[in-house]
Amino acid sequence: MVDVTPADAVPPAEVAEMELYHPHSWWTKYVFSQDAKVIAIQYSGTATAIGLVALVLSWLMRLQLGFPGTFDFITPEAYYQFITMHGMIMVIYLLTALFLGGFGNYLIPLMVGARDMVFPYVNMLSYWIYLLAVLVLVSSFFAPGGPTGAGWTLYPPQAIMTGTPGGQEWGIILMLVSLILFIIGFTMGGLNYVVTVLQARTRGMTMMRLPLTVWGIFTATVMALLAFPALFVACVMMLLDRALGTSFFMPAVVEMGEQLQHNGGSPILFQHLFWFFGHPEVYIVALPAFGIVSDLISTHARKNIFGYRMMVWAIVGIGALSFVVWAHHMYVSGMHPYFGFFFATTTLIIAIPTAIKVYNWVLTLWRGDIHLTIPMLFAMAFIVTFVNGGLTGLFLGNVVVDVPLSDTMFVVAHFHMVMGVAPILVIFGAIYHWYPKVTGRMLNETLGRFHFWVTFLGAYLIFFPMHYIGLMGVPRRYAEMTDVTVMTESAHHLNSFISIMAFIVGFAQIVFLFNLIWSIRHGREAGGNPWRATTLEWQTPQTPPAHGNFGKELPIVYRWAYDYSVPGAKEDFIPQNMPGTFGPSREPA
Amino acid sequence: MPIVVVLVLIVLGSVLFHFLSPWWWTPIASNWDYIDNTIIITFWITGVVFAAVVLFMAYCVFRFRHREGSRAAYEPENRRLEWWLTIVTGVGVTAMLVPGLFVWSRFVNVPSDATVVEVVGQQWQWSFRLPGKDGKLGTSDTRDVTAENPLGVIAKDPNGQDDVVVEAADLHLPVGKPVKMLLRSIDVLHDFYVPEFRAKMDMIPGSVTYFWFTPTKTGTFQVLCAELCGQGHPMMHGIVMVDTQEDYVAWLDQQQTFAQLSAPQQTGSAEQAPGNATVSALKVAAKLETVGSR
Numbered sequence A: 001m002v003d004v005t006p007a008d009a010v011p012p013a014e015v016a017e018m019e020l021y022h023p024h025s026w027w028t029k030y031v032f033s034q035d036a037k038v039i040a041i042q043y044s045g046t047a048t049a050i051g052l053v054a055l056v057l058s059w060l061m062r063l064q065l066g067f068p069g070t071f072d073f074i075t076p077e078a079y080y081q082f083i084t085m086h087g088m089i090m091v092i093y094l095l096t097a098l099f100l101g102g103f104g105n106y107l108i109p110l111m112v113g114a115r116d117m118v119f120p121y122v123n124m125l126s127y128w129i130y131l132l133a134v135l136v137l138v139s140s141f142f143a144p145g146g147p148t149g150a151g152w153t154l155y156p157p158q159a160i161m162t163g164t165p166g167g168q169e170w171g172i173i174l175m176l177v178s179l180i181l182f183i184i185g186f187t188m189g190g191l192n193y194v195v196t197v198l199q200a201r202t203r204g205m206t207m208m209r210l211p212l213t214v215w216g217i218f219t220a221t222v223m224a225l226l227a228f229p230a231l232f233v234a235c236v237m238m239l240l241d242r243a244l245g246t247s248f249f250m251p252a253v254v255e256m257g258e259q260l261q262h263n264g265g266s267p268i269l270f271q272h273l274f275w276f277f278g279h280p281e282v283y284i285v286a287l288p289a290f291g292i293v294s295d296l297i298s299t300h301a302r303k304n305i306f307g308y309r310m311m312v313w314a315i316v317g318i319g320a321l322s323f324v325v326w327a328h329h330m331y332v333s334g335m336h337p338y339f340g341f342f343f344a345t346t347t348l349i350i351a352i353p354t355a356i357k358v359y360n361w362v363l364t365l366w367r368g369d370i371h372l373t374i375p376m377l378f379a380m381a382f383i384v385t386f387v388n389g390g391l392t393g394l395f396l397g398n399v400v401v402d403v404p405l406s407d408t409m410f411v412v413a414h415f416h417m418v419m420g421v422a423p424i425l426v427i428f429g430a431i432y433h434w435y436p437k438v439t440g441r442m443l444n445e446t447l448g449r450f451h452f453w454v455t456f457l458g459a460y461l462i463f464f465p466m467h468y469i470g471l472m473g474v475p476r477r478y479a480e481m482t483d484v485t486v487m488t489e490s491a492h493h494l495n496s497f498i499s500i501m502a503f504i505v506g507f508a509q510i511v512f513l514f515n516l517i518w519s520i521r522h523g524r525e526a527g528g529n530p531w532r533a534t535t536l537e538w539q540t541p542q543t544p545p546a547h548g549n550f551g552k553e554l555p556i557v558y559r560w561a562y563d564y565s566v567p568g569a570k571e572d573f574i575p576q577n578m579p580g581t582f583g584p585s586r587e588p589a
Numbered sequence B: 001m002p003i004v005v006v007l008v009l010i011v012l013g014s015v016l017f018h019f020l021s022p023w024w025w026t027p028i029a030s031n032w033d034y035i036d037n038t039i040i041i042t043f044w045i046t047g048v049v050f051a052a053v054v055l056f057m058a059y060c061v062f063r064f065r066h067r068e069g070s071r072a073a074y075e076p077e078n079r080r081l082e083w084w085l086t087i088v089t090g091v092g093v094t095a096m097l098v099p100g101l102f103v104w105s106r107f108v109n110v111p112s113d114a115t116v117v118e119v120v121g122q123q124w125q126w127s128f129r130l131p132g133k134d135g136k137l138g139t140s141d142t143r144d145v146t147a148e149n150p151l152g153v154i155a156k157d158p159n160g161q162d163d164v165v166v167e168a169a170d171l172h173l174p175v176g177k178p179v180k181m182l183l184r185s186i187d188v189l190h191d192f193y194v195p196e197f198r199a200k201m202d203m204i205p206g207s208v209t210y211f212w213f214t215p216t217k218t219g220t221f222q223v224l225c226a227e228l229c230g231q232g233h234p235m236m237h238g239i240v241m242v243d244t245q246e247d248y249v250a251w252l253d254q255q256q257t258f259a260q261l262s263a264p265q266q267t268g269s270a271e272q273a274p275g276n277a278t279v280s281a282l283k284v285a286a287k288l289e290t291v292g293s294r
Helices: A026-031 A036-066 A076-112 A120-139 A171-199 A212-244 A267-300 A308-324 A339-365 A374-397 A399-405 A409-439 A445-471 A489-522 B002-020 B033-064 B079-108 B245-254 B258-262 B277-293
Strands: B115-122 B125-130 B164-166 B171-174 B179-185 B190-193 B200-203 B209-213 B219-225 B238-243
Touching: A036 A076, A036 A120, A036 A489, A076 A120, A076 A171, A076 A212, A076 A267, A076 A409, A120 A171, A171 A212, A212 A267, A212 A308, A267 A308, A267 A339, A267 A374, A267 A409, A308 A339, A339 A374, A339 A399, A339 B033, A339 B079, A374 A399, A374 A409, A374 A445, A374 B002, A374 B033, A399 B033, A399 B079, A409 A445, A409 A489, A445 A489, A445 B002, B002 B033, B033 B079, B115 B171, B115 B190, B115 B200, B164 B258, B171 B245, B179 B190, B179 B200, B200 B209, B238 B245
Parallel strands: B115 B179, B171 B238
Antiparallel strands: B115 B125, B125 B164, B179 B209, B190 B200, B190 B219, B219 B238
16 A cells, blocks of 8 residues: 655656757758657658559559459569568658657657657767668669569568579679668667666656556667667678678578589578567567557546556566567478577467456446547457457467468468558558647548548458458469469459458548648647646646756656546546645556 | 447448358368368357447446436446456457367377378479388489479489479378478478368478378369468469379379489579569569469
């Protein structure tokens, strides 16, 4: 039974009040800005722009799959370039950049009660290197031979051989250079997020009072700092194999009847390095989504998140476990078959903390006061798609079940549901939730509801039936499925249906973008705290928050982030920086 | 309120789709119905969890949606409930994992009476090699691949001389006999996959991988490549014909051995000059032409 801790008893922030760099010109205020909030907008804008490219690529792929033979310009070569760039952009340049660079930058300092990131200059560099990485990636569309078509997993030897688009041209080189740049840029940002959470929290903001959004982003960042180096190494080695003819990943091979000079390299080593990064990457995207959705549900159900401590430990536990499951992507890779026993066991164990999170989200709704706002709708849509995609993960994680299903459309349906649709629904919910803080105005409600229904139902109709095409045995990454005998006539019609849904869902995103721009000027005035939320970002003196976030005095935190509907309190929420006791506080100690 | 209806419809629709839609796995033609059974167990457990979570959510929205003057309960945690849910989840996970691992141990342990067939993948065709009368496959090396020796069989190895070589043609297998597929590639990753057999495994240049199965039905089955192997990937098909024992023997008698195939020309062909990118691209186009026309 812990009462509210008096302010003078809590440890003060360990760093002195930071000296902020004050911009003198338009350029340093809006372009080369060191304000985390401006950097967040820059990250988000760039990620959205490149994400639109990936959206268009997915349309082109669906044109080919839904209506094979109709569009002559989509050759197999072009198709493989589309899938590769679509996948890489969505996973790295959109999702990772938006969650960590976008939401991380905007929310961490505000939510922990800091004036800015701890290293604002490095933070600025992080964005500009990210932008450079994006530009290098885009340049591959205009390079001779076009972008790489090696698949987003870039498996050697084919990634750097002639039979693959861009393999012996510029495509693969630009891809690898872009990834290396991205990792350098991310590391600069990532160190900032971690140090800021650990060192710059305001007085009273203990780790166990952090909103789960911060816990999610913080843990994901720590993971990314540990996982990305594996990808970095893999990229450097493959670049050497391609450019200098070394043999890290290249065994002796025959290319179109000709012996190449490579010898002794291991293609499977690349896969281990790639997935040592690649699996944590799934959770690097998922954990921020977990954190954010917890806060959306709690705020809009006017109820504390159920089992906060369990939620924190589940995030940390999932983060740690996700480093020992990577080879479940490689059950049929030809690695030693006994690995299957170990990785299937670890993979199914990780389902337990993940399930706990799901239970705690829905139990938060239980006896809540559920406001069906757009963020809440997106949060519930997230739960549906995440549970669906997570459960199909139990098929693919269970080694022997994976054997018939791996490399089929079942896998495509699974990972789109669980790490494509689900996190993006959270991103949408989060944008509807925090847009009023960023701009001072609400997004248009009618357009928002249209966007929600089309996106949620459309995405479910795309990816749920797709599992069954995979169950039939149709492989993924087939530019043409017409010659596959297990693919029935009716399944081709299903493919056409999926394609049509993809265009409709894509169209709804254009409506969303219109809403984002239109509402900046025409949205309803939001006020400082339209959702009546408890966390610090809603308690800033100005909306949008000025440089330095909190005016003259940093807030002091007296309570956890989830004091909603506290018995005895007049309002149904108590901001974290409000002192005083309201009946028996049951904040978990 | 529409969200309540939609959540219920999603559960109902998904369940109905699962049972009523025409899209389901192809009839099995191997011994791996254990795998199908494990998938069925997994469908049941995950299906129940999915329905329970989404319906619970729908009920919460129906029951606890905001009304004028309503207020949420204040309950930060409930230790007992949380532990109870954790244990139930653990049981469910175990119920899927244990049968899965049991079947996996069968999958990786090849029966001692299995015969051996080698599959060699290359962009974008399948070739096969069967041991000759000695019952042993000769050793091979990618470095020994030439136009006359497309599988890179090491000529000096006496075990290899009587090996049956099936280049870019159909493979025949006798029904009811366990077979261990030894998988090899001479260029990039491929994956030997016959949906009716349920089994698949990647092929890696420089390594030999394997899986085993027993064909249980005679017939013609399509081989698909299931690992992206360049732009000819979706056209890399092959045929496996599962025969009765007599048909199989008849087919086998018509095949040529490595010694027969390499007899006319023992000298290697003239090496082509290392091509620049344009020459290679032309070769890829020519290769795709031949694959497409088959």
